[in-house]
Amino acid sequence: MTSTAHPIVVIGAGPVGLAAAAHLLARGLTPLVLEAAPAVAANMRDWGHVRVFSPWRYNIDKVARTLLERFGWEAPDLEELPTGREIVERYLEPLAALPDLAPRLRFNHRVVAISRQHMDKVKTGGRDASPFVVRVATAEGESEILADAVLDASGTWATPNPLGATGLPAIAEQAHGDRIHYGIPDILGSARGRYAGRRTVVVGSGHSAANALLDLARLAEQEPGTTVVWAVRGTDLRRIFGGGEADALAARGALGMALRNLQASGTLEFVTGFRVAKVVQTGGTVALESGDGRRIEEIDEIIAATGQRPDLAPLREVRLRLDPWLECTEALGPLIDPNLHSCGTVRPHGVRELSHPEPGFYTVGMKSYGRAPTFLMATGYEQVRSIAAFLAGDLEDAYDVQLDLPETGVCSSDFHAEPLPTSPNACCGARVV
Known part of the structure; x- marks a missing residue:
């Protein structure tokens, strides 16, 4: 005692x-x-x-x-x-x-x-x-x-993780911090003006990314000129989209399925195997450069959903x-x-x-x-x-x-689910990455 x-x-x-x-x-x-x-x-x-x-x-x-x-x-x-x-x-x-x-x-x-x-x-x-x-x-x-x-x-x-795939800030990430939001911005609410009519890249394959992407897709339906790019390090789509109907938490499974449908619809540009190394100024916009030299160009805003x-x-x-x-x-x-x-x-x-x-x-x-x-x-x-x-x-x-918890294999992929925005502390009432 x-x-x-x-x-x-x-x-x-x-x-x-x-x-x-x-x-x-x-x-x-x-x-x-x-x-x-x-x-x-x-x-x-x-x-x-x-x-x-x-x-x-x-x-x-x-x-x-x-x-x-x-x-x-x-x-x-x-x-x-x-x-x-x-x-x-x-x-x-x-x-x-x-x-x-x-x-x-x-x-x-x-x-x-x-x-x-x-x-x-x-x-x-x-x-x-x-x-x-x-x-x-x-x-x-x-x-x-x-x-x-x-x-x-x-x-x-x-204390969010940086954009850089190495765990370190990407080169020039801090210099362009005014274009980067870490976490889950209120895209359809208080932050609407920041993303409406602009080209936004979401980096990350977790729950925070899912929320941001689905909200940006809704915004794109309402605001002409709004475009969305999704950049992930991985290439295994099963891990990225989660457990779907097999998830013990139905809302989490629904989010993964909604995101899968969004990707399949062509509403967003989906870039896999992209490991951010640099943020590069390109005129009035920025570009993200991967470690293999690939670039995502003409970016207005970046959402870092990197945990x-x-x-x-x-x-x-x-x-x-x-x-x-x-x-x-x-x-x-x-x-x-x-x-x-x-x-x-x-x-x-x-x-x-x-x-x-x-x-x-x-x-x-x-x-x-x-x-x-x-x-x-x-x-x-x-x-x-x-x-x-x-x-x-x-x-x-x-x-x-x-401890009594719903059995699921989804969290190993850092993914939850629901077509409504769904939480950072949402993995069974706890965290999003």
Whole structure:
């Protein structure tokens, strides 16, 4: 059982961070949630226009629901598919406003570094007994908070992968950043003017790409001169289009089929085996150049749907043991490797797999998966349930990890499905790449 001299700091007030706080409270522990933004679920708000392909029942944490219902909250239809905005407004905002939870939240508190009191990463003696030092930046400047444990649920949405196929930014990518949107722009809403009547290239073969492409196709029907190019690194169309009718989540399967139909219709230009190496200025437009010298010319806008990666900079003084390519915990790597697993075949896991050599420090939620695109929101809820039990000294419950997920092979291809825009955190209520 963790000591109770200091709070347990939870970084990030998204769905998993708030669930962590609810579980800690239910165990009689004291959470303190630090959120960089001025409100809950900042990342989810960024793709609030997108509809997830998992129903509400996969997106609501059980302990959080119990806490809400104590104060008269009524759950939505558990079989409906919510948008990101609906998850925020109908679930996360009411949860954060509860009198049990609201005093535990600190907004506009960005965590910039974590260490141990009176020692750096090198020192071992007495380390376990020393509280964590969590350095935060606010409008008033930097300050430090002591913590008995830290759960990093800050996610990866704010640290997208670059366009470059090598994992590095493409040459001149940063110089042309004003033409690039990373993630899922609201093409039919607030960003309509940016893409209407223009030639847009979507780079990526995942869920974010699917959403952007289908919205751009609709925009092209409504706005003359709107053209769409889709560039992917792969050539295996089965992996690109997903599981279709075989998908256990019907909405995800429908999205893959809608995208297949869109490609077959000739509405967009489809370029396979294209590994972005350079962004090149060509008069009033730009071109993308592949490593083999091929070019996509006369581009006005680029949507980089290339996934995300964890920001490890604030963890430099924390003792981590990471998988060498996924950047998740080392023990979790073989269980979630997207080369081997879909989101429905990932084995349930908890405190054992999420522990680092730094006792009391855990990455949870989207960030726990590092660069893997197979994360499920329901998985994050089970992670924090297990960790909260462990911190409270209930080892039997902590190690009894269970998870009921729809079986599917789709997530191994980074693809979901539905002809409506469908979420970045949509793989069973979690992430899009």
